[in-house]
Amino acid sequence: MDKFWGSNFSNKALKVRPSPIREMLSVVNQPGMISFAGGMPAPDVFPVKEFHEGTEVFLRDGPSLLQYGTTEGFTPLKEYLSEWTAPRMGRKAALDEMLLTSGSQQVLDLMGWAMIDPGDYVITEDPSYLAALTAFHNHGSRFIGIPTDAEGMVVDMLPEKIEKARSEGKKVKFIYTIVNFQNPAGCTLSLERRKKLVEISNKYGVPIFEDDPYGYVRFDGDHLPSIFSLDQEGGVIYAGSFSKILAPGTRIGWCTGSRDIIRKLTVFKQSTDLCSSPISQALIYEYCKKGYLDAHLPKIVADYRAKRDAMEDSFKKYLPLDEVSWVKPEGGFFYWIHMPHIDAEDLFKKAIEKKVAFVIGAPFFANGGGEHNARINYTYSTPDTIEEGVKRLGEAMREMLGKA
Amino acid sequence: MGRKLSTSELLITAGSAQVIDLLCWALLDRGDWVICEEPTFQGATGTMFNHGARFLTVPCDGEGMKVELLPERIERIRAAGEPIKFIYTIVNFHNPLGCDLSLQRRARLLEIARTYGILILEDDPYGWVRFEGEDIPSLFSMDDSGLVVFSSTFSKILAPGTRVAWCAGRDEIIRKMTVLKENVDTCTSVLAQAIVWEYCRLGYLDAFLPRIIDHYRKKRDGMETALKKHLSPDRVSWQKPGGGFFYWLTVPEIPAVQLLEKALEKKVAFVPGNAFYPTGSGGLNNFRMCFTFASTEMTDLGVRYIGEAIREFEQEPGHKKS
Numbered sequence: 001m002d003k004f005w006g007s008n009f010s011n012k013a014l015k016v017r018p019s020p021i022r023e024m025l026s027v028v029n030q031p032g033m034i035s036f037a038g039g040m041p042a043p044d045v046f047p048v049k050e051f052h053e054g055t056e057v058f059l060r061d062g063p064s065l066l067q068y069g070t071t072e073g074f075t076p077l078k079e080y081l082s083e084w085t086a087p088r089m090g091r092k093a094a095l096d097e098m099l100l101t102s103g104s105q106q107v108l109d110l111m112g113w114a115m116i117d118p119g120d121y122v123i124t125e126d127p128s129y130l131a132a133l134t135a136f137h138n139h140g141s142r143f144i145g146i147p148t149d150a151e152g153m154v155v156d157m158l159p160e161k162i163e164k165a166r167s168e169g170k171k172v173k174f175i176y177t178i179v180n181f182q183n184p185a186g187c188t189l190s191l192e193r194r195k196k197l198v199e200i201s202n203k204y205g206v207p208i209f210e211d212d213p214y215g216y217v218r219f220d221g222d223h224l225p226s227i228f229s230l231d232q233e234g235g236v237i238y239a240g241s242f243s244k245i246l247a248p249g250t251r252i253g254w255c256t257g258s259r260d261i262i263r264k265l266t267v268f269k270q271s272t273d274l275c276s277s278p279i280s281q282a283l284i285y286e287y288c289k290k291g292y293l294d295a296h297l298p299k300i301v302a303d304y305r306a307k308r309d310a311m312e313d314s315f316k317k318y319l320p321l322d323e324v325s326w327v328k329p330e331g332g333f334f335y336w337i338h339m340p341h342i343d344a345e346d347l348f349k350k351a352i353e354k355k356v357a358f359v360i361g362a363p364f365f366a367n368g369g370g371e372h373n374a375r376i377n378y379t380y381s382t383p384d385t386i387e388e389g390v391k392r393l394g395e396a397m398r399e400m401l402g403k404a
Numbered sequence: 405m406g407r408k409l410s411t412s413e414l415l416i417t418a419g420s421a422q423v424i425d426l427l428c429w430a431l432l433d434r435g436d437w438v439i440c441e442e443p444t445f446q447g448a449t450g451t452m453f454n455h456g457a458r459f460l461t462v463p464c465d466g467e468g469m470k471v472e473l474l475p476e477r478i479e480r481i482r483a484a485g486e487p488i489k490f491i492y493t494i495v496n497f498h499n500p501l502g503c504d505l506s507l508q509r510r511a512r513l514l515e516i517a518r519t520y521g522i523l524i525l526e527d528d529p530y531g532w533v534r535f536e537g538e539d540i541p542s543l544f545s546m547d548d549s550g551l552v553v554f555s556s557t558f559s560k561i562l563a564p565g566t567r568v569a570w571c572a573g574r575d576e577i578i579r580k581m582t583v584l585k586e587n588v589d590t591c592t593s594v595l596a597q598a599i600v601w602e603y604c605r606l607g608y609l610d611a612f613l614p615r616i617i618d619h620y621r622k623k624r625d626g627m628e629t630a631l632k633k634h635l636s637p638d639r640v641s642w643q644k645p646g647g648g649f650f651y652w653l654t655v656p657e658i659p660a661v662q663l664l665e666k667a668l669e670k671k672v673a674f675v676p677g678n679a680f681y682p683t684g685s686g687g688l689n690n691f692r693m694c695f696t697f698a699s700t701e702m703t704d705l706g707v708r709y710i711g712e713a714i715r716e717f718e719q720e721p722g723h724k725k726s
Contacts, residue, residue: 005577066563105590135587249594271451277567
């Protein structure tokens with residue numbers, strides 16, 4: 001170990017693990033590999049031309065785009081979002097109830113700063129989004145995991161878990177939920193459970209962090225009102241992102257919540273990256289203002305719906321149906337499969353040999369589990385490669401079962 | 405930098421504030437000590453403070469950090485068995501002092517850092533904005549042992565709105581900062597990096613930088629002229645900066661915060677010095693003025709108002725004069 005750096009690493013640095021998914025990129029980029037691994041949007045649905053149109057704004061407002069922006073974010077974009085999200089949010093949020101961020105990952109980090117002291121507990125779905133678990137963990141949190149089923153987090157388990165934690169002197173700081181088309185489990189929190197969650201949050205004074213990067217990418221069924229819109233007490237913070245509805249390269253997300261939490265997040269943002277790119281924010285605003293956000297989103301949804309359908313059909317055709325189960329996602333990016341007699345890590349090695357990649361379930365579980373789960377992304381591939389990839393996966397599974 | 409860096413020694417960040425945030429993630433446990441100049445850039449120490457740093461401050465003079473004071477301070481903390489994790493230094497055109505760390509002091513700083521095994525964060529956002537004189541070699545280029553992380557940014561040499569900066573250091577620390585960055589913001593804006601790259605590739609970074617420097621040099625000259633014209637040298641002192649963005653003024657008998665109140669009445673603003681002292685005390689008779697933003701005419705007007713404010717202050721009953 002380097003005598004200067006390694007021996008001076010903080011405890012967090014010693015413990016932090018790189019994202020296994022990001023680490024997989026080199027494996028996954030091997031020639032001929034069909035990757036169901038990364039949660040990546042398809043580049044062919046990026047609105048490149050439409051986005052590029054917005055660059056005229058440089059000639060109009062160049063000096064202000066190139067200057068430091070406010071930490072709070074580009075006001076015209078905030079105003080647009082306030083209006084655009086109003087149907088889901090139940091009302092138009094005021095500008096000081098919103099913060100524009102450098103991607104919604106930043107909301108996770110800022111919530112860590114604002115809410116978590118080392119040793120505090122965060123309630124999450126089990127499984128949950130890996131980079132959220134790591135972000136909270138880096139701030140020193142521990143986790144209470146709540147299982148999910150087809151209707152999302154089993155919220156009925158919350159009162160008992162919260163009461164038990166409190167009786168043990170544990171501080172439960174917030175409930176983190178990826179409310180629509182959860183990454184990795186694909187499920188959506190039902191309306192009934194959303195209402196129940198708000199009730200529980202209010203009763204116990206535990207705020208809700210509603211993370212919703214996929215909510216606008218719905219294929220079937222009706223949009224559900226956000227948890228934010230169901231709460232009157234100001235105990236919900238909602239996070240959204242342009243990554244799946246426009247493109248991830250812009251690195252702009254947002255959050256909406258009561259003034260005191262938004263203010264706190266803003267102050268911490270000052271110390272982490274000063275302000276998000278005014279250029280990105282202005283370009284996104286131009287794109288939205290020209291009507292492209294609304295015009296293009298259905299194309300994204302249609303593209304991904306076709307891929308989801310291709311995967312559903314391929315699963316039915318190629319996977320050993322008595323050994324694998326799944327819930328068909330109504331939107332979002334992922335299938336989450338359960339294979340009680342197959343170890344996901346072993347399957348992964350075999351799958352790679354056959355040139356198909358996915359993500360094993362274990363990293364998504366804060367307190368262990370997931371050995372028999374896998375997350376399968378469909379958005380990045382084409383329907384043809386989906387079929388081929390699932391065929392290879394099915395072969396790998398059958399070989400594993402043949403050996404068992 | 406003294407040599408070409410390999411890509412594994414570089415990390416591109418969302419501005420240089422993020423370099424400090426990530427280095428703190430990598431190195432600081434709560435309560436660890438950081439050595440820094442006094443005064444220093446409060447944005448940096450604010451980030452370190454959030455990570456739980458305690459500050460071991462070192463006074464400065466016209467040549468920068470008074471590095472000879474370091475050994476005694478370091479030994480005191482070490483005797484208490486407490487970790488000192490890094491030295492934070494703004495080597496060129498210091499914010500807020502405007503001075504450079506002299507070559508001699510750079511060599512001595514490295515010697516001390518090596519002796520005591522303490523890492524250095526060399527923050528250099530202004531180094532390319534030099535008006536006269538010779539570039540001084542970076543700490544990074546003077547050190548073979550790998551204990552320096554160098555940080556700089558496109559903010560002053562291109563524009564701050566790009567939000568693109570970088571740091572360079574040993575693979576091991578860069579790798580660790582990268583892994584920690586995954587959970588802070590996933591990745592720096594690809595869009596912004598590509599735009600900056602195009603700008604550089606087309607030769608504009610090199611072509612345009614002299615214009616930036618020229619523009620700021622004229623403004624620096626404008627402020628120097630205005631200061632000499634409107635302020636009395638027995639009341640106010642300063643050292644003309646050879647580059648960068650700032651003047652640091654000393655007004656021995658006037659509390660800067662009260663002077664600011666008077667100045668604001670006249671619609672001129674500056675930053676009182678106390679803001680730049682991480683331990684909270686100091687700089688009561690100092691203030692920082694940025695010359696890069698206002699025009700030469702506005703600068704002259706503003707400094708004239710400050711001169712008036714100083715005179716009004718002195719004429720107030722109860723004001724002591726030396």
